[in-house]
Amino acid sequence: MPNPRLAGRYAKSLVDLATEKGQLEVVYKDMQYLQAVCKSSREFVNLLRSPIIKADKKTAIIEAVTKGNVSELTNAFFKLLVNKGREYDLPEIADTFIDQYYALNNISKVKLTTAVAISDEVKNAIAAKVKADQGLQNVDLETVVDESLIGGFTLEFNNRLLDASVLRDLNDIKKQFSVNLFESRLK
Template identity: 30%
Template structure:
């Protein structure tokens, strides 16, 4: 995803503030949740970006909706409203998470499986695949994909490790058919 220079600047400032307050892990996790809320609720995002709604009302809405997240996040969201940059909030979050991941030696990974992974499964996958990408750990998001039949597919950035039964069957079919 392409990120604007402004989004990177806001992310860097928020990152530095989170580090100064020793809240990097908490802010990172809260920002992941904020991103999910904004992406899943398109109407909310449209309200926050609407020029018809007063900035004070938008900021009050943000304070109420995100009362359980770190206060520096709510303040950053309010700043984006004031500067008329709320439309870049997802880019700001993505840039922040990338900086936090680099600082912590972590990478984001999506693991596709036929069933929900246990914490133990996630830990084993993190241990096995983190070394392959030169990181100390992975932050795993599990997505269910019944078409895999069995096994898993791991996506870390633009790298995909596919050990699914469906892929193995497709390879076998190509070999047999020629």
């Protein structure tokens, strides 16, 4: 069961320690790597959350997966989590760490969903437009391709959704046809 309060506390502690040691950027890259591993490998997440696998085996597997890809500070943090029995929350701690890093550096997450892949030039133009229109300092633009949109795009940022997709237009038209305003006047 996810525990956002616990994840926030561990992430905050790691942010503070990394800042104190002057390794915030390094640990941020490590957490991005861990987040990518967790997203791409359901087996790894299941291993972390398994009550059957012993702590020493989990530590060995985490070290094998992250060897050469994370710093000593991050590796020590992983060992601490396993020793405390908190490895279950490691994926959520990584996500929360990245969110706190973004808040610390005034970076806003922006998610752009399109029906087809777009060029880097268009991505940069959209990021610049969002920064200018919304007064944001830094933007982390994530792009996703979803063919069900048919055309157009959706843009998510700061708990807002801008939906300029063909699918939305078609759904709006469908709603208009489902409520026939003229039927009652014909009788």
